[in-house]
Amino acid sequence: MHWFAETREDYCPRWFRAMAQAFPERWRTLEGQEPSAVLMKRAPTPGRVAIVISGGGSNGPFIPGFVGEGMADAAVVGPPYAAPSAYALYETGKALASEKGILLLYNNFMGDYLNNDMAAELLQLDGFRVEQALCCDDMGMAIGEPRENRGGRIGIAYPIKICAEAARQGASLEEVARLARKAIERTSTLCVAVQPEKNLVSYGNGISGEPGFQTREDANVADTAEETIRLLWDDVKPRAGERVFMMVNRMRLTSYSDSFVMAGCLSEALARRTCDARMAVGGYQQVTDSYGYTVTLLCADGELQPYLEGTLCGDGFLL
Amino acid sequence: MNRADTPALKKAMIAAADAIVAAEPELTRIDMVIGDGDHGIGMKTGFTAIRKLLAQTDYETPYALFHACGLCLVKSMGGSSGVLFGTLLIGGLESIRGLDSLDGGDMCAFLCGGIDAVVRRGKARAGDKTMVDALLPAKERMQEALLQTRDIDRILKAAEEGALEGVERSKDMLPRLGRSKGFRESALGWPDPGAVSVSVLMGGLYRGLSK
Numbered sequence: 001m002h003w004f005a006e007t008r009e010d011y012c013p014r015w016f017r018a019m020a021q022a023f024p025e026r027w028r029t030l031e032g033q034e035p036s037a038v039l040m041k042r043a044p045t046p047g048r049v050a051i052v053i054s055g056g057g058s059n060g061p062f063i064p065g066f067v068g069e070g071m072a073d074a075a076v077v078g079p080p081y082a083a084p085s086a087y088a089l090y091e092t093g094k095a096l097a098s099e100k101g102i103l104l105l106y107n108n109f110m111g112d113y114l115n116n117d118m119a120a121e122l123l124q125l126d127g128f129r130v131e132q133a134l135c136c137d138d139m140g141m142a143i144g145e146p147r148e149n150r151g152g153r154i155g156i157a158y159p160i161k162i163c164a165e166a167a168r169q170g171a172s173l174e175e176v177a178r179l180a181r182k183a184i185e186r187t188s189t190l191c192v193a194v195q196p197e198k199n200l201v202s203y204g205n206g207i208s209g210e211p212g213f214q215t216r217e218d219a220n221v222a223d224t225a226e227e228t229i230r231l232l233w234d235d236v237k238p239r240a241g242e243r244v245f246m247m248v249n250r251m252r253l254t255s256y257s258d259s260f261v262m263a264g265c266l267s268e269a270l271a272r273r274t275c276d277a278r279m280a281v282g283g284y285q286q287v288t289d290s291y292g293y294t295v296t297l298l299c300a301d302g303e304l305q306p307y308l309e310g311t312l313c314g315d316g317f318l319l
Numbered sequence: 320m321n322r323a324d325t326p327a328l329k330k331a332m333i334a335a336a337d338a339i340v341a342a343e344p345e346l347t348r349i350d351m352v353i354g355d356g357d358h359g360i361g362m363k364t365g366f367t368a369i370r371k372l373l374a375q376t377d378y379e380t381p382y383a384l385f386h387a388c389g390l391c392l393v394k395s396m397g398g399s400s401g402v403l404f405g406t407l408l409i410g411g412l413e414s415i416r417g418l419d420s421l422d423g424g425d426m427c428a429f430l431c432g433g434i435d436a437v438v439r440r441g442k443a444r445a446g447d448k449t450m451v452d453a454l455l456p457a458k459e460r461m462q463e464a465l466l467q468t469r470d471i472d473r474i475l476k477a478a479e480e481g482a483l484e485g486v487e488r489s490k491d492m493l494p495r496l497g498r499s500k501g502f503r504e505s506a507l508g509w510p511d512p513g514a515v516s517v518s519v520l521m522g523g524l525y526r527g528l529s530k
Contacts (some may be wrong), residue, residue, distance in 0.1 A: 085393070
């Protein structure tokens with residue numbers, strides 16, 4: 001992390017190159033995209049819709065750890081915390097050369113939108129079929145505004161899983177994009193930042209250090225879990241026939257064991273509202289240098305549920 | 320001049336690139352006051368790359384010429400300016416696909432397609448003190464001129480005049496997005512550097528073609 005200042009231009013290319021060196025059977029890089037970097041599946045399967053995820057370079061495992069079987073075909077990142085270039089996205093799309101089309105799936109931030117939208121146009125001019133889906137799950141951002149004004153967090157992991165499974169089953173580009181948008185519409189993520197020494201808990205902190213929308217003194221973990229689920233439940237408002245999927249993502253200073261204890265409490269709070277929720281726990285996106293969690297709820301209807309069966313093994317996480 | 324073929328348009332693009340590079344100190348001076356101070360350098364980087372590309376390469380069609388120039392900006396500049404000025408050259412390409420030369424009507428359709436794409440992609444509205452405030456009057460003036468003539472040089476002249484009007488009007492505008500109030504008010508009296516770049520680009524194309 002602290003090397004960023006010295007090696008900002010080639011930090012991400014070096015990072016991805018080493019990933020491909022370590023596990024060449026899984027990954028390869030697309031070179032020459034500095035200061036952006038591209039990690040691709042070693043062997044993309046022909047005849048499927050290709051899924052490209054992108055965003056600012058950060059700690060991981062999201063974004064590159066989500067490249068692999070059952071996940072995305074390629075990840076494109078800019079320099080640390082900056083959007084990837086439209087040119088790198090365009091070159092990635094050309095390299096994937098999917099006849100069934102390319103889905104650009106990314107979190108809703110201005111720089112990411114500008115560059116993906118530009119890349120989509122360039123690819124379309126070259127005759128490729130392209131769709132875009134923007135994830136806007138961060139309920140701490142743009143409060144009181146329409147969902148499409150929100151930024152994206154790690155809720156995007158669910159549409160990645162859904163789209164990869166749909167693509168594997170041979171779904172068309174339009175179909176894969178529709179499923180992505182449907183899942184995004186029903187996904188909310190809440191950041192819960194804890195200052196353990198003060199018993200202070202902030203809810204809704206932003207990904208770039210924006211303060212939360214409420215801070216409370218919580219008596220214990222169960223108290224925090226109940227409040228977290230209450231806020232998320234009010235935001236997504238699960239409907240009849242939907243199954244709730246919960247993803248508990250630990251932030252960087254949170255221990256492995258703490259995250260499971262917290263997840264257990266969250267699961268109890270969820271069980272007071274629904275009886276068949278499914279839970280995933282891990283370190284999916286360790287951006288924020290603090291103690292706490294992001295908690296994501298996805299409400300999946302009967303159409304989305306089958307795509308979420310099974311557990312996928314990412315790089316250092318299960319989902 | 321009624322029509323321009325690919326070599327003539329290439330000459331116009333070279334003149335436009337030279338004009339942007341020459342305007343860098345002025346763009347930087349304005350952006351130091353009202354922006355991040357990097358607009359001029361970004362534009363100079365992008366159009367120096369175009370200059371280099373055009374010194375080495377000839378193109379078969381206007382489509383291939385503008386496609387290559389737009390891509391060159393996207394690749395060399397990075398950031399939102401690279402995307403948006405690239406969009407200006409790429410967004411209207413479909414309207415000139417297959418043409419060997421452009422008359423004023425073709426040029427108007429090409430530039431208006433690019434302008435519409437910038438407006439759609441950049442999500443800025445008229446009056447937000449952005450490049451859009453030069454692009455929209457340029458579009459208006461071109462469409463008015465097209466009622467009188469299909470000469471390509473007169474269409475480009477109209478584009479420059481419209482852009483310059485927009486630059487003047489942008490001096491009275493407050494920037495909308497992501498800026499503090501004190502900062503926003505200190506921008507009064509200064510034109511938007513993106514709008515200035517648009518006028519320099521249009522003027523360069525016009526003079527490069529009529530030379």
